[in-house]
Amino acid sequence: MYKRPFFWIVLAVIAAFVLVPGISGDVGLRESLLLGAVYIVLASNLNLMIGYTGYVNFGNIAFFGLGGYIGMYLVTALHWSVWLASAVAGASVSLFALLLGLGILRLRGAYFALATIGINEAVKAAVSNFSPFGGASGMYLSFSSFAPLGGPRHALWIIYFAIVVLMGASLLLSLAIKNSKFGLGLFAIREDEDAAIVLGVRAPWYKSAIFALSAFLPAMVGTLYFFKNGVILPEQAFDLTLSIEAIVMLMLGGQGTIFGAAFGAFVYEQFRGFLLVSPLFSQFQLVVAGILLLAIVLFLPGGFMGWVYRKLPRLRKVLE
């Protein structure tokens, strides 16, 4: 994998995410890049389902939220370290996704998409009524929880670096899958699932495995993100809007491409962030965002990478 140019591009991106705010000490930039990194993790892992396998998953935010809840519970109630809590949350949610996938991935097309919306709502309702997770009023983190990481000021930096590492892991995971036999099986399912089965692809197993894999890193990031926020509430953790936004990010960058997913997520975050604080656009930032997204969908249906590949076909081997 390290022979591929994109591997080194990913490393360069991670280095930039670490070094630029790290050296300048710019907290505002760090906060902006942190959201960008979280969105890249969400979009990259969603890309494994939508872009690689052809299954539209509206419920990907359920993995992020559930990971956040499990991690926050382990930190607040059982006083685990946030790192261990994050890893256990990732593994637990992945297992949950695997079992869930074996059931709902028998559905295809719109039926699967609808089922994933139902899953998000069902998990949200279950968590809202689950007392150990604080029920509807959620869980709050004591300020002293940041003490092992050197207090809030240091903790927020450390969490940021950890999320950047997970962002890099997401991109490399996508690259590894894309260049593997497993990835080829997924692409075959995306193009024609019945034909893929005839050719020997074990579609149910492949789909469940990618569903579980696509849950692992978002769940880990969920723990770190809500730990940083200091509070987790059902409406924040299972916000369907964020699921839809992640799909928009994919469309913006170009689904099925690793660089496109990451680029779409990053640009979307920066664009929304700019509109929010712009004196000129802040009053109608949603209108501007909507119009631009509409234009992209209408005129660049393959997303940014679709346009790049058309104009510069040689870049296909570099920006995967």
Added chain:
Amino acid sequence: MLRMSAMAVTLTCAVLLAAPFAQAKTLTIGFTTSETGKLNADSKPQLLGFELWRDQVNTAGGIKVGSKHYKVALKYYDDQSSAGRVQQLYSRLILQDNADFLFSPYSSGLTATAAVVSEQFGKIMITTGAAEGKTYRLGNKHLFQLYTPADKYLKSALDVIKAKSPKAKIALIYSNDGFSSAVAKGALANAKRMGLHVVFDESYASDTTDFGPIINKIVASGANVLIGGGHYADGSTLARQLHDKKVNLHFISLLVAPDIPKFANLGEAALGVTVPSQWEHSVGYKPDFGVAPSAFTKAFEAKYGNQPGYHAAGGYAAGLVLQHAIEKAGSIKTAAVTKALNGMNAMTFYGRVHFATGAGDHGLQIGHDMVLAQWQKGANNKLVSQVVWPASAQTAPILYPLKTFAH
């Protein structure tokens, strides 16, 4: 000599011209507000309250700090009713916009998220629109809550029940959202402590439109008093369906919904329904400093053309309390203002303001009481909202028990 005189005149003129500018120091207060998203309706009046306070302070010459006067500038961004960008925006407010003090966003969840940043930078944050008490029990040093904590929201309703019919059978039903659940949990604990009898305790989904099955359960439980609710849509639907089904209840107290003026459109279904409120424009508090309730109401109506609710009053009170603390401290330094806020125990137009100072609950509001408002018939049989509890804020006697239906 002539040249020297000209120079002296020029310098004098320059000093005189520069004097007003030298005095015009600015104090920046940063916050996020929900200009978009589901919290917009509640967040907007809070912002209007902040702005009214700023305008009045600046018209009066600014906040007096020793011999200096500081004009107030508000710097705010849209948080989209979502926690996602709150920490980013509060960091920006502190680091790039150089906010001297902070107000909270609207809602407990967003406030808890912002508090991580305000504590990180040691900035004072006056919180309003954030009733959940958990945030203040996490070891903060710079948060100051204006709202009565959620677990005490229904305390005034329970006081009424205790005073009027201590053997009443209470039905506690509430929306399954964070705020309403926290209120219900507190009410249940308070009811037990007061020796009151809760015979039915159940939550419902916040988007419930058919309360038939729940109402049947209430009737079957033998409850004759109902407390709970959630927000406008579910609360008003519940009140209407209780009336339609002719459920005989001596007392009804619902969260939020009856505090919205259009609740009166329910007509007979609204009559007698009470709402715990942080503030009502008709309260008769006599403030130790700042405006009287009637003066605030008049100024708000003159500026915005409508009557202020408790969200707007909370916004104005946040500014007023901060201003008083700064003036009392004679400094804008965090340590001095924190000390002044910690020592505050005063009556304002908004009610008493007194913050807990213990390490385990710093900043929790312990002085402010909820009032209980009730829809009653006024002139021409028109429904009007009256403050009926406590006696210190009362504008009309309470209707208790409510009229019963003949079956």
